[in-house]
Structures are given as structure tokens and as C-alpha cells.
Amino acid sequence: MTSFPKLLQRMQELKDLYGIIGLATWDQETYLPRKGEPARACQLSSLQGLYHEKLVDPALGELLERAAARPDLTSDEQAMLRVLRWERDRAVRVPPELVRELAAAQSQALPVWREARKLNDFALFCPALERLVRIRREQADALGHGGRRYDALLEGYEPGMRVERLSPVLLGLKEKLVPMVQALCDAPEPHPMASQVFEGKTFNGDRQWRFTQRLLEEMGFDLEAGRQDRSVHPFTGGTHPRDVRLTVRIDEANPMTALFGVIHEGGHGLYEQGYAEEHHRTPLAAAPSMGIHESQSRLWENLVGRSLPFWAHYFPILRAEFPKELGGVEPEAFYCAVNRVTRSLIRIEADEVTYNLHIVLRYELELALLDGELAVADLPGVWNERMQALLGVTPPSDEKGVLQDIHWAWGELGYFPSYTIGNLYSATLYAAAQRDLPGLEERLSRGELSVLTEWLRRRIHRDGHRRYAEEQVRHVAGKGLTDEDFVEYLRRKYEALYGVQLPR
Template sequence: MSEAPKELANLRERAGEIADINGVAGLLLWDQNTLMPRGGAGARADQLEALERIVHDRLTDPELGRLLDALEPWAQSADPDSDEVRMVAALRRDHRKAVRVPTELAAEQSSAASHAQEAWHHAREAKDFARFRPALERVIELSHRYAACFDGTGEFAHPYDVLLDDFEPGLTTAELRTLFERLQRELVPLVAASARPPDGERVLPGHHPAAAQKALIDEILPAVGFDREHWRLDSTVHPFARSMAHTDIRLTTRWEEDDLAMAFYSCLHEFGHGLYEAQMDPRHYRTTLAEAAGLGVHESQSRLWENVVGRSRPFAEWALPRLRAHLGEPFEGFDADRLYRSVNRVELSLIRIEADETTYNLHIALRFELELALIEGRLNVKDLPEAWDEATQRLLGLEVPDVVHGVLQDIHWGSGMIGYFPTYTLGNLMAAQLWGALSAQLPAIESDFAAGDFAPLREWLRDNIHRHGRKYDSRELLRRATGEELRVEPFLDYLRAKLVDTGQLAEPLGRT
């Protein structure tokens, strides 16, 4: 490989500054959703807006463009898989997209998202969409203006593509339409054949004080890989994970005394996100490579730990004695098989984060449908609750009793994350493909789970996914890990096999 030019050190320094500022912004966002007093929302919006201006100015600095241009001849002749060449390519992509957007607009988006997030909290508490509507209208208006910055560039075929690209580079509206049409065609008969009517029973039974739940989670999380030296767990309304660096991982959950599954599975979900960040190559710290390849990959990690691991039969065998030890009587009558069947039952429900694996992607299809209508101008924000309720009836056959169980259940739109939801479905598909590859390479993996040994899984994920960070894009990373392109079939096969194994299907339904 040719000797790295002097400009590379300058580029690294600039990338490090951007990473540091983004880390500070991440800390402020974590604080806003965990510890910040409610009255601090206005000042927090100002602070986040100021940081966004600084980052945007650094990304659009003409000197950064000149540095990237000066490095181009070297990058073309150097090893295309080297960290340095990949770092240059990632920063060039960020620079190219940022220069299309005025700093003022980027700052407005940051401020609007911060205010909307707080409005969402108030509206949710009051069960009143009207308290959220003006803030969401502002978010959607700014999203339209942001997408319009790329008109005439030929980069994006649809305005929604611009938003998708921020979360999953290269993902398109056309691809998603085809994907969701296929999934709905396959999932609707699966749900019809396997779902039981809602009966009010929880998948994990009993009333459990938060203190008892915390003691349970304090044993579960360290066993799977939570490192108390570098991680922490806090309470919030809508569970999320955030990292400021690979040495500073923040998870959150919600403790519901009549719904143990909320904390149990949200902690496993957010642990998957945290592990991805924690196991990135330390050499990439303070560069553009110390980021996820895409949110689809990120969600593949959370969904893998939550569902493929956390709802597996061997995990049930390992977890049951711990449930009994910490929570007692409700689990005394359970054996591992009953626990496995209970946590995998298919039941139509209103809340996405509580949904089983079979119905979950119908919740995402609903959100994709509504986001697309908002961006295409076919749906106004004022009509969103009614549209949500209609789509819930059409896709899930359920009546929505109130906005907390409907349009106000997710924080994403209040956080300005228009285009994020489809990455959950990509994550489900990728998780199934990754599981197929890793279980073939680690034939003892299920025995490891039953014995409480999760190190082989962590190591496989570190070597094949986590350590690379953003060095490869999502599709290339998936190919390298599995030898396959993104496919729907492994996920559907995984679902069918589990439904048969749990006795919810007599035999696998054929593909349509």
C-alpha cells in the first residue's frame, strides 16, 4: 500500500472533532429522556441546535472538500479495503450530502425535533394528540424542505428516499414497497392460522414490583454481556439505547409492574444495540468508521438478542430458574417448554414494542404506509390519528381505544426520525440470515445458551459485524457475514419453523 499522504492526518483530526461533538449531543439527548427536568426542554433544544450548527458547518467546510479531493488520487490507488480508504469514502459521502442542506435548515430540524419530543411526552400523558400536532406538523414541514434540497441531483428517485438514506444508505421507497407487499402477502395467512384472540394474559405472568424486576435484570444483563464498568441502565418512557463511545454505553427500559415482558425484552433489545457499539474496533474511535453500517444492521442486533436468542427454547431453559429465584410463585408452575411457548405465542396487539415476531412487521408496514403518505402529501398531520386507526383495523383487525395505544405510542416522529421505522423490518430479515450463518458455524450455540454461555455468540458478532462499524455498508456487511444478499425467505422460514415447534401451526404453510 502506498504511503498515506499528510492530508490524512488533517482529515482524521476533523473527523475526531465531529465525532466528539456528536458524542456530546448524544449525551444531551440521553439526558433529555432520562434525568432532565421537564422544564429544561426549551434550553435543551437551544443547546442541541447550537451543536448541530457546529457539526454541519464542519461537515460542509470547503476546506474539508478540498482535503477529500486531494486524497482522491491516493485513495484510488490504495487498498480499497483499508480502514483509511473506507474512512475517506464515508466522510466524502457525509460531506456530499451535507453540502446540499443549508446550515439554517439543519439547525431548525434539530430544534424542531427536540421541541417535538417534549410535546410528545406531554401529549402522551394527556392522551391528547392535539398537544403534539403543531410540533409534528413542523417536523413534517422541515422534512419536506430537507428532501427538496436534493431535487434535481438525480441521486434520489423519491423524496422519501432522501430520508431513508439517512438511516439506511441506499434503501429506496421502491424496494420497500416490494418488500412490504411480499411480507404482508405471506404474514397475513400465517397470522390467521396461528394467532389466538387477545385474552388479557401477559406472556410473562404475575405482578412484580420494580425492585424485583431490577434484581432479575441485574442478573440477566451481565450474563449476556453487560459490562458495569462501561454500561449503565436507566428508566425512561420509551426504551432506547445510546452510546457516546465504545466505552460509554447507555441502555434504558420501562418498568411496568403488571407487564414483566416490557422490561425483560426491552433490556435484551437495547442490549443488542449497546453490544454493537461496545464491540466496534477501538482503532476506529473518533473516526467516521466508529458508527453503524446502517440502522438495519443495528436493528438486526437488537432483534436478534430480543427474539432469536431471548425467545429461544434454550434461553427459556436458562432463564426459568432465574425467573423463579427472583419472582417466585408465578413461575413455579412453569417448565421451560411452557415458558418457550408462552413468550412465542402469536396474538394480535396494538403496541408495536409488545408485538410477537409474526405480527411485528405488520406494525412496521402500517408506519411505512403513513410516513410515505405524509411525505407524498396525501395525508395531513391533522388526519393522522384517524388514518392510524383505519390502518390498524385493516392490517391487524383491532380497534384503537385511545391515542396512547395508537398514534402516540412511539417516540420516533417526535424525535424527527422520519424514515427510521422500515429499518426494524430490515433488521428482522438480517437477523434471520445472520442466525442461519452463525448457527451453521457454531453448531453448539443452542447448548451454549442453555448453559448460560453467550460468549461464542458475542465473539461471532464482534468478528463478523460489530468491529467493522461503518467500514462496509449494510449490504456488503451482510454478504461478507452470510454469503447472501438481503432476502425475505430465511425470516419466513424461521417464523414457520418456530410456529410449528411451539404448536401454533400443525405444519408449515407453503409460500404464496
């Protein structure tokens, strides 16, 4: 037996275990009885411990080194080696005590953050966050970096990405977005009825559910290789590309929560189902970064799901499902209602134009925290000042400001940029799809969503983790991380919607 089949077997075991962790996590978020929660936390922690043990096993390290020395590896085998070595190296470098300390600090901080948010009291959360930032700094130093701690953490979500590459793109984007937001928020409402489309109405949950299932199927999501359920926080998970599970949250006061939610998770789900069959149970059946995964959900949710062609087809269907609630609503009012730009306070409720400013804010603060230029105790004040500068609004409370996201409470630093990277990639990939598929929007307006799905499968999904994320995007679109397609997309769409000339 050569070293690769042995190595492949190890890779498959890791992937199987990862799938079972996915199953237990999915169940925790959907059907687990409340009293089973403490036991599930123990089960998950044991499973993750087992996964870690298998990953750092010195015998696996030897197999990897032996395989890497072979001259006859295929390019897929080389990619598998690269991905697994990357994951293993990161796991080996962090001392077990630090891993345990982080886990303890995370579970301690989470309930404190919930309480602090409820009481609108940042001081309550401050010591827990200070501890998490300190541990993350130590973790970054253990992982190693060339002087920028942020790089070591960013690498965990965006392999290959560096602050040096990312910062100029995000800062350039900021400079274009700030005047754009100003111009759009100063302009009159694009439709007088836009703010009243959903107001005071109730949208039956079962009918919403039916509509989301229809959307999923028409996007090409295979419900025999996955399923849809309900959960408070929508997500996509599962155990294997033939068992992809996504969830949706139904809000009877506003059907768009579930609709955009399912289009978003459907984009993630299609990616997960689309990995090449020969890569299943190997490290290649995965996305190369969180950002590129997010590019798929946002391409569907925003570039398709908030577009005119999409609603030209789906609005009449939605209206037929809710004749009493939407019967008197004009398609133009509906389109404006789902695309209103406001000086948003809350990231997850932000529109496409303001959203990335929320990310830039968090990115700059995280950089300063990790570099030691900003003390945790000073966060609320700096947050509010920057919100005023970026979005022209000051949060009325920390609950609607610095305490709004769960990420920091979980010690997650370095993750936020993935959302904006996803938005930028989504526009670049969509522009490439339009070049490759003449008449795309016309076909979308007839409800032919599968044209786009097939293109994404062929150009992105199949390849899984064969390349770095930016390399994959460059391979498909001829360019990597850039804001040009995204900014151009926003300009064209919002100039038409608001009837104004946006600054260039």
C-alpha cells in the first residue's frame, strides 16, 4: 500500500467525524429538547476533542510528509495535501492549554453578553471581552504572523488573505460608499407606498413555508439530498454533500425574513451540494474560504433575489399566495420596499449599500484591538463616533451599537471581513456570469433560475477547495478581490431606483 491510500483513509475518517459533528450541531439548533442541551454541549465537546486528536496525531503528520515528497501526485492530490497540512499546522501550533482557556472563556462570555445586551450595560461585558481579546492575541502569536496579529486570525477564515491586501480594498470601498449613502438618504423616497407594503399585515406561516420550498426547488436545491427546517437563527449545515440541511425563520409580520433567508441559505446549500463527487469525503469537498461561501449566498439573495427580473416573475406568484395582503400592492412599490436605503444601525438589518460600512467599522476596531492601540473599555465611545462619521447616525444605546453582534461575545475576531469579501466576490462573479450567459436577466425574469445554478456549479461549486478563494475567483472572472464590479452594480441599480446621479 502506498502512502496516499493510507492518507486518504485518514482524510475520510476526519470528514466523517466532521459530518457527525455537523449533525449534532444541526439537531442542537432545531429539534433538541431543551433539557438535553447541557448533555449535547458535552457530546459536542467530546467529538471535537476526538477530531482534534486525530488531526494532530504525529502518525498523520508523517503520512503527510511522506506523501508530499512523492513526485507522482495528481493536482487534486496536491491540493488535498495542501488543505489538510494547513489545517493540521494551525491545530498543532496552538498549545492545548490555550485551546481549553479559549473554550472556557467563550462559554463564560456568551451569557454575560446576553445579560449586558438586555441591560444595555457594556461595563458588565467588558472584563469578559478583555479576556477574550487577550487570549486571541496569544493565539495569534502562537499561530505565527509576520508582524500583524490580525493576519493569523484572518487566515483561519480566509486562507491566503492578508491585511496588506485587504485594507486598501476595504478603505477604498468605504470612501466610495460614504458619499453614496449620503446622497441616497438625502433623496426622496423612491416610492410613496414603499414603507407601507408590509405594515400592520399578517402573512400566514404555512403559506410562507410553501413559497420558500418552491423557491428552493426552483433554485435547483435537491431536497432528496438535503432538507429544510425551522430555527431561530437560520444557517446551513449537514453531514455530507448528499445531506445538506438548511433552516429558515418565519416571521408572520414580514414574509421577506423567510424569503430572503431561504434564498441566502439556498445559495450556501447549492454550494455544499455541488462539490464534485470524486472529492466527497476528502478535504476538497469544502469551500476555500468563508468569504467565497458567502459570495454564493449573497449573489442569490442580493444580486438575484433583490432584482427587478427576479420579482418580475415571482411577485405575481407571491401576490397570488397572499391576495388579501398584497392584492393592492404595485410591483414597483414592492421592489422599492425590499431595496430601501437607510442610515441603518443594525448590521443584520442593513441594506446592500450601507451593509459594508458596518463591516469596515468592525474591521478597523478589531485591527486596533489586536494591535493594542484600542482598549476594550473605550470601544463604545469609538464605536459611536465612527458610526456618526460613516453612516451619519449615532446609536441611542450600546444595545443597538457595540453590543449588537454575537461574534465578539464568542471571541470571534477576524471573521467580519468575510461578509464584505463575499459581497465583492458576488458582484464580480455575477458580472462574469452575465458575460458568459447572454440574456441571463431576461431568462431570470422568466423564472429560469437553473441557468445560473448550472453556471455556478460548473465554474465554482465543482472545484470545491482545489484553489485558494481569490485564485478561484480570478480563474472564473479574470480578476480577484476588487470593489469595481460591486460599486458599479450599486451605482447602476440605485441611480435607476432613486432617480439620482451618484457621486463618482
